[in-house]
Amino acid sequence: xxxxxxxxxxxxxxxxxxxxxxxxxxxxxxxxxxxxxxxxxxxxxxxxxxxxxxxxxxxxxxxxxxxxxxxxxxxxxxxxxxxxxxxxxxxxxxxxxx
Amino acid sequence: xxxxxxxxxxxxxxxxxxxxxxxxxxxxxxxxxxxxxxxxxxxxxxxxxxxxxxxxxxxxxxxxxxxxxxxxxxxxxxxxxxxxxxxxxxxxxxxxxxxxxxxxxxxxxxxxxxxxxxxxxxxxxxxxxxxxxxxxxxxxxxxxxxxxxxxxxxxxxxxxxxxxxxxxxxxxxxxxxxxxxxxxxxxxxxxxxxxxxxxxxxxxxxxxxxxxxxxxxxxxxxxxxxxxxxxxxxxxxxxxxxxxxxxxxxxxxxxxxxxxxxxxxxxxxxxxxxxxxxxxxxxxxxxxxxxxxxxxxxxxxxxxxxxxxxxx
Ligand SMILES: [Fe+2]
Ligand SMILES: [Fe+2]
Numbered sequence: 001x002x003x004x005x006x007x008x009x010x011x012x013x014x015x016x017x018x019x020x021x022x023x024x025x026x027x028x029x030x031x032x033x034x035x036x037x038x039x040x041x042x043x044x045x046x047x048x049x050x051x052x053x054x055x056x057x058x059x060x061x062x063x064x065x066x067x068x069x070x071x072x073x074x075x076x077x078x079x080x081x082x083x084x085x086x087x088x089x090x091x092x093x094x095x096x097x098x
Numbered sequence: 099x100x101x102x103x104x105x106x107x108x109x110x111x112x113x114x115x116x117x118x119x120x121x122x123x124x125x126x127x128x129x130x131x132x133x134x135x136x137x138x139x140x141x142x143x144x145x146x147x148x149x150x151x152x153x154x155x156x157x158x159x160x161x162x163x164x165x166x167x168x169x170x171x172x173x174x175x176x177x178x179x180x181x182x183x184x185x186x187x188x189x190x191x192x193x194x195x196x197x198x199x200x201x202x203x204x205x206x207x208x209x210x211x212x213x214x215x216x217x218x219x220x221x222x223x224x225x226x227x228x229x230x231x232x233x234x235x236x237x238x239x240x241x242x243x244x245x246x247x248x249x250x251x252x253x254x255x256x257x258x259x260x261x262x263x264x265x266x267x268x269x270x271x272x273x274x275x276x277x278x279x280x281x282x283x284x285x286x287x288x289x290x291x292x293x294x295x296x297x298x299x300x301x302x303x304x305x306x307x308x309x310x311x312x313x314x315x316x317x318x319x320x321x322x323x324x325x326x327x328x329x330x331x332x333x334x335x336x337x338x339x340x341x342x343x344x345x346x347x348x349x350x351x352x353x354x355x356x357x358x359x360x361x362x363x364x365x366x367x368x369x370x371x372x373x374x375x376x377x378x379x380x381x382x383x384x385x386x387x388x389x390x391x392x393x394x395x396x397x398x399x400x401x402x403x404x405x406x407x408x409x410x
Contacts, residue, residue: 033397
């Protein structure tokens, strides 16, 4: 924020897989000198109570995100394509298993 | 819609604001200040109880206290992480704390004189924190609300271990029971002050409530805390040190006396029993750790330039 800050360690985003069969989910961030330390700190910080079975850490400046200002351009085109949803199609009640 | 309209609409529909959304500068600054102050409180909050880790009366109590204090460190880090999504930098926030430019909760400026204080802190101080924090799980800023959800899950352990510790002591000798009562006498009023000044003297509250950063006023939360604590004190067999405390059947709440607001003011402005010691300790830890942080950064840099290892 203010200038002249020593960014001693870079920022990492942390993702935790809560259990087998689930995706890794973003849980927060932390600072660490390198990836190895980031993993170690992520274990200590985000999984003190069996919250996870696997951790990913990613340098925050490696994450490329869509711009909230582009939200309309990105996501609204899908709003008028109702035919992409199964409920768009009228099928008689008498037809089974469809 | 403009960014401003989207923001207003998001708040009105009770949805969450996320870091890269447009937000008013006042909203951003208010959040940074509140989250930083909250993070600092968790970090400084390790000190009063940390003093008892080496003196805990059994291995069981030592392990519990160690886990509890470690959780508080974790809470501080979750919150610094949330503050960083707003463009703050945690190194800078620590610097502001050490230089006295940002505050932390006044409660942590009181001394822990006996092991009963560890129990009373868990019961009352963590109990008050829970009252404050549960509504913050619905705060309008997404990363703050998510950090609060993690924290609230862990706070319940903090309060219960404290209460159980006190129950154990109350089942002990008369001296042990006196220690518990003495600790309650010293911590009750400072705990009530944790909710901040009365609503009439809390000028920024209304704006924070309009932005849905805060969900309840200081006085509402204080009342809720008193109502929760009275039956717990009865079950424990201690007396809360307030002669005006009594059930009001009409209001369906407990009436209670007025905290000494001049004391709160003194402690907030730096003149509490241990303000200087707490900050000095934090500064010491920061400077003692500096060479470790620098060495780790230098090592990572070396690994990186050699193009191997876990660095990039
Ligand atoms: Fe905490
Ligand atoms: Fe706690």
